[in-house]
Amino acid sequence: MAAAERPTVICHMTSSIDGRLHPSRYTESPDGVVKDWSAAYEALHDTFGADAWLVGRVTMAEMAKGEPHPPAAHGPVDRSCHVAKADADAYAVALDRSGKVHFAKADIGGDHVVVLLGSEVSDAHLAELTADGISYVVSPGPDIDLAEALSVLKRRFGIETLLLEGGAGANGSFLAAGLVDELSVVVAPALDGGTDVQGIVAFDGGLKGKVRLALTGCERLDHGAVHLRYTVEAV
Template identity: 30%
Template sequence: MNRPYIFCHMLTSLDGKIMGNYMSTPEGEIGSSVFYDLAFGKYRYYKHQGWLSGRVTTDDNFTFYKKPDLDEDAEIVPEGDYVADFDENIHYVSIDPSGVLGWDKNYIIYQDTRAHVIEVLTNKASNSYKDLLRKLGISYIIAGDTTLDYEVLLEKLKKLFKIELLMLGGGGVLNWSFIQEGLCDEVSVIMAACADGSTKTPTLFMEKEGLSDDKPVHFKLEDVKIMEGDSLWLRYKIKK
């Protein structure tokens, strides 16, 4: 396989939400801890080399909607991808086709995990943005002209960064896009024993016009376990 093995690992409420008020409940916090331990803990089940999220997820959790500090007079950077020097043994892969995220350093810290940032761009990203990434020591991959080329992205993650196991971590639109493209192999869901009934928060999978549709996808249950706080760990393989 000329790409990493991909598992989608997510925390949800009982009604399938991946964000919302339920996360601040005792059950939601326990579910969050279970989620983290399985993918990032000392004795983690998934020994992946990186995880991938969309632009909104990145802004919500790491860049907080800051504007990038661009030098519009920057010299033209070399064409193609850029692999920076890094010390981290895990990567945070951020989908950002136009290059708008306001990074100010080349790593993120998620609880006890420090990860090197890899930006995924298309040719829509400006020279000034790529110049900023180089100055910060942030690696980037060009994967497509005006729209994201998933297969090129995954091939480059495996070739350039030796990522054999990749975690897909939202949001719902990105999760569903990968699944509909046939590029996700496994789904792991920690279902917290709570819900908030919100109609305004995103769900585990969401179609978006121009990126995916609502064609059904079939799953095969591999395992289910009762975890702390009455949460459930569900593991599915995706039927091709």
């Protein structure tokens, strides 16, 4: 898909030197001051001026803090796209193929929620999202059509720039599909060392032969971290 038909996608992540994502497991910074790199990460997040950010199901479930609460009864639901709010200042986008995430409210930190779903999602779940004032986009097949979903986000919600912020499976899927324009990584001066956690990207079969990276920026941050930026070229 041509970039003009979808939002610009910037994959923005924090990583230890050994490629791990969870700062709670990192060794301390050289000066012993910083253990959680979220402040530096969020400050850079804001500089992109993005209209939306996107995470996977597991990450969004941690933020959504909801329990299942389908309406006792409901009428017909839109099984393509429901726009509850088209003029939000920013959007929080979730990948949730089967409709497993439930929300306590229609926004995350003030950013209106849009859920991307597969075709096998139940009418009851769509009715729950509608009743909660949450927008959604349903793909024509059981798996989420990432390219088409991005196109809908631009056409129906006016999203021009989207920050892709993991997890690893979501990042890998977008990269493998040739839908990422830039990679932005805050590398903490820390190690994780664990063997049971994912890194920045995970994709079955790997990404060799699918993308090329070209360094466009390297900035030294406080407490020994660095911010690396790369353009991403689909092969």
